[in-house]
Amino acid sequence: MKHNIIRYTLCITDMYPSLTMYLKQFRNFAKVENISAVTSEDRFQNNKVEEDLQSIFKPFNFMMNLFLCAKYSVRGKCFTPNTRFYNWFRLICVIVNRCFNLRQFIIWHYTIKKTHFVFSYYYGHLCINIGSAIIYILYLTGDLIISVSTITQSDYNIFLVIKMQEVLKSLKINGSEIKGFLSFSWWSVIISNILSIGYIILYCFTLADMVSIVDVISAYASISYEIHVLYALLLLKLTNKMLTVWIKEFRNSRNLGDSTNEEYINRMFFIYWDVQDIYMTIEKTFHHTVRNSIYCFIWIVAVVQYIYIFQILFYIIFTISISLWEIFSSLVFKTAGHQSVSIKVTWLILSGIL
Structure with missing residues (x-):
């Protein structure tokens, strides 16, 4: 392990002159002036x-x-x-x-x-x-x-x-x-x-x-x-x-x-x-x-995905509200008419899901 680390360290050290030479090219390039314009056709013809x-x-x-x-x-x-x-x-x-x-x-x-x-x-x-x-x-x-x-x-x-x-x-x-x-x-x-x-x-x-x-x-x-x-x-x-x-x-x-x-x-x-x-x-x-x-x-x-998830949640919430209305109507009003209407509405909603 130590041998490999020393090896790569020496390699990076040896590469340092190459890096400086490469960057030096850009410095020299920046000092060049009065370069004639090069068209797109000349750049890509070869x-x-x-x-x-x-x-x-x-x-x-x-x-x-x-x-x-x-x-x-x-x-x-x-x-x-x-x-x-x-x-x-x-x-x-x-x-x-x-x-x-x-x-x-x-x-x-x-x-x-x-x-x-x-x-x-x-x-x-x-x-x-x-x-x-x-x-x-x-x-x-x-x-x-x-x-x-x-x-x-x-x-x-x-x-x-x-x-x-x-x-x-x-x-x-x-x-x-x-x-x-x-x-x-x-x-x-x-x-x-x-x-x-x-x-x-x-x-x-x-x-x-x-x-x-x-x-x-x-x-x-x-x-x-x-x-x-x-x-x-x-x-x-x-x-x-x-x-x-x-x-x-x-x-x-x-x-x-x-x-x-x-x-x-x-x-x-x-x-x-x-x-x-x-x-x-x-x-x-x-x-x-x-x-x-x-x-x-x-x-x-x-x-x-969310279209179907939203619809299912809507059906569940609506069905629960109808069930709660049934309980409320049976306890307070005690009328069979309200219950039958609620059951019919619930049945229609469940039919829509299926």
Whole structure:
């Protein structure tokens, strides 16, 4: 144990010059003046991604392009930022779609209000209205977050892919070692589509008279939240793979305290720095999307559960009050008429539960 601690301490001590050299680069960069402007095309024209890594992202890129929320544009082997037309067209489609959803929600609300439901179902529909309004706000917020992040963080998304490719090459991780991530990508997309389509079919059969084609498209488009979360999970799994290989190589190395091994220590330090940079970029790019998706899921589950719980509690309280009224009427008024009416009302309520 002591030997390992001494070993790692010596390694960190040897890495200190590399850290100072790395930070010195930023100081020198800050002193440079009169640099000519670099266009977006010049920055990303040489950003070629190998086919092995590109195939891992292909299922997610296909789904994101389907819903106009792609993180970047793929042109052959090059990843480039989205055009302004694409970004604005995505934003306009989101606004138009959510306006149709709001109109449909208002129509549905007034349809329920005008329909003569049994009194015992009133609170259930009240919960549905409140829950639907909250879910609508969360979905609208999620659409805006995805749209804004797609526009403002396009460079970060390309940086993630390019930086990952560099680290994979530095650690000598070939295509055969990351084939498992290709299966993860395809199965994630397939399962998400199956669950989403199953929900839409159930939704259409439950509310067949009130469902429009816009509702079906909007319901299916909500899969974009799951796709973004799964895409972030894929990036984290790749980062974890790189870090695992780095740790394994670090542990298997010998002579870490030897001065002749300085080049190796510098290389390992820069790789670790890049992995940390990748992780921090993932956190910065996706934490709002993931948080909003979790809130949407929690509210959907809560609305479904609390509707039935609230109705059952309402039935229990109402039944107890009727029973207490029976006792009160039998003791005070001693009339059979009141009891028979109470029994009939209680029987109707119990029939509604069943």
